[in-house]
Amino acid sequence: MPRKNTLLAATFLTAISAPAFAEEVKIGVPTWTGAQAIAHVLGAVVEMRIGGTVEYVPGNNATIFQAMDQGEGDIDVHPDVWLPNQESFTNQYVDEAGTVTLSENAYAGNQGFCVSKDFAAANNITDIADLGRPDVAALMDSDGNGKGEMWIGAPGWASANVNEVKVRDYGLLDFIEPIRAEEAVKTARIKDSIAKGEGYAFYCYEPHAVWYMFDVVMLTEPTFDPEKYIMVQPSDDPDWYDKSMVATKDDLKEVQIAWSNSLPERSPAIAEFFERFSLTADDVSSFAYEISGQGRDPAEVAREWVEANPDRVDAWLGLGG
Secondary structure (H helix, E strand, C coil), X not given: CHHHHHHHHHHHHHHHHCCCCCCEEEEEECCCHHHHHHHHHHHHHHHHHHCCEEEEEECCHHHHHHHHHHCCCCXXXXXXXXXXCCHHHHHHHHHHCCCEEECCCCEEEXXXXXXXXXXXXXXXXXXXXXXXXXXXXXXXXXXXXXXXXXXXXXXXXXXXXXXXXHHHHCCCCCCEEEEECCHHHHHHHHHHHHHHCCCCEEEEEECCCHHHHCXXXXXXXXXXXXXXXXXXXXXXXXXHHHHCEECCCCCCEEEEEEEECCHHHHCHHHHHHHHHCCCCHHHHHHHHHHHHHCCCCHHHHXXXXXXXXXXXXXXXXXXXX
């Protein structure tokens, strides 16, 4: 018996004197710039302020949500969940399975149409309907076909299909030619039009690097009305264009992070940080500009931001006053 007691005591002493397991997290990294930026901000805080270890795991939405659902630590967090865009995943894993937690701290994703501030001011352009004024359309006509050009998105974008319907249902087709091209073409055209003092309109959204690259302004549209927003995508019906009717602004998107419900047991400090984490659309636009506009490494941008914003980070860690 004495020997057994000695072994128990030794085991107990070893347990209380051994260092606690280091907190660790595997962060999912989708392909778009905003998600990559936020993933690295999360990782920088974990490494620099919590002292944990981080692994970045590339993946699409389905892969990341499935891994969070399994709860085995293969992927612990999705850095940029757009709703309602990703609602099928949150319905399945947050609402039904109850295996994933969605942050309560969202930033707003906003979609619309932009022109340069100088062009808007010089011609009193504030609303999407102003693009249908003949004098404005003429200033946007760079190829001489009698219609002003407006970039509506890249080939293959669902949003470009929405915008094509909008141009029609806003009554702009007699004045505006909707153009689809890669985003790099749009960026070059914005730069060129500003340099030459020409008119140009384009699909824009925030967060995005464009807000830091150029002085642009988003035009007002009729307030979102679900009864006037009936969009059928080509993948659902070949007659999508005729069956759609969109005469209203897109609803604001809610964008937030989501994490596996198994994370608090494995890494409680990181999970508490995730609960408090919040960004603004302007934050993410700034990150996107540094990464895509300036060609910088997302990890470098994130670490620099964390060092420059100690009060914000303190609040995320529950250290604020």
